[in-house]
Amino acid sequence: MPTPASAGRWLTLADGVHARRYTELDQTLGLVVGSERALVVDTGRDEEHGAEFAAAIADLTLLPTVVVITHAHFDHCLGTVAFPGADVWAHERCQVDEHVFVERAEYYPGAPEPPLVAPTHRVRDMVELDLGGRTVRLVHPGRGHTDHDLAVYVPDAKVLFAGDLVEQGADPSIGPDSFPQQWPSALDELLQLDATIIVPGHGEPVDRAFVAWQRDRISAGST
Numbered sequence: 001m002p003t004p005a006s007a008g009r010w011l012t013l014a015d016g017v018h019a020r021r022y023t024e025l026d027q028t029l030g031l032v033v034g035s036e037r038a039l040v041v042d043t044g045r046d047e048e049h050g051a052e053f054a055a056a057i058a059d060l061t062l063l064p065t066v067v068v069i070t071h072a073h074f075d076h077c078l079g080t081v082a083f084p085g086a087d088v089w090a091h092e093r094c095q096v097d098e099h100v101f102v103e104r105a106e107y108y109p110g111a112p113e114p115p116l117v118a119p120t121h122r123v124r125d126m127v128e129l130d131l132g133g134r135t136v137r138l139v140h141p142g143r144g145h146t147d148h149d150l151a152v153y154v155p156d157a158k159v160l161f162a163g164d165l166v167e168q169g170a171d172p173s174i175g176p177d178s179f180p181q182q183w184p185s186a187l188d189e190l191l192q193l194d195a196t197i198i199v200p201g202h203g204e205p206v207d208r209a210f211v212a213w214q215r216d217r218i219s220a221g222s223t
């Protein structure tokens with residue numbers, strides 16, 4: 001059967017640590033599998049995307065899932081409806097409300113509006129989640145792409161899911177809700193972590209040098 005154009009492809013970054021890449025929006029979602037639970041990093045741009053992602057996850061693991069939303073932009077949070085009953089972690093300022101539809105209408109005018117799923121668990125600065133056999137860290141490094149960016153660090157694999165604080169293949173997206181003055185220090189904060197593989201919200205996984213280069217470009221105002 002031919003692969004539908006909307007389907008993603010898995011990249012395995014470490015044992016039980018995966019990124020799922022999509023042509024649409026050049027997007028990258030994440031999955032961290034423990035022995036008792038699997039952590040889903042962002043859920044996609046709509047119900048259908050979330051369902052594709054959930055089905056692909058079910059091919060890898062049937063463990064119960066826990067969701068983390070890196071920030072409340074439509075392409076990161078509108079697929080959460082495909083993970084019914086899952087705990088949904090986000091930063092305390094992350095508002096999954098009607099505003100995500102406004103942003104999405106600029107990309108997909110007239111698209112149907114999936115049900116909004118609000119976060120159930122909140123992070124202020126840092127929270128550690130035990131997935132069974134491995135602990136992941138949810139880190140708010142300060143304001144940057146938004147005022148509520150949340151990154152996911154997997155210390156045993158040295159993999160960091162950075163949300164849209166890092167973008168490969170294009171300049172970081174500086175929007176009306178971004179904080180370009182504070183963004184470089186948020187990236188410095190992330191570079192304090194011992195990650196060797198950094199997974200952006202859009203584009204291919206990168207290394208520390210790439211993140212430092214992107215920080216310098218944002219500092220210089222050249223993005």
Ligand SMILES: [Zn+2]
Nearest residue numbers: 071073145164
């Ligand atoms: Zn974003």
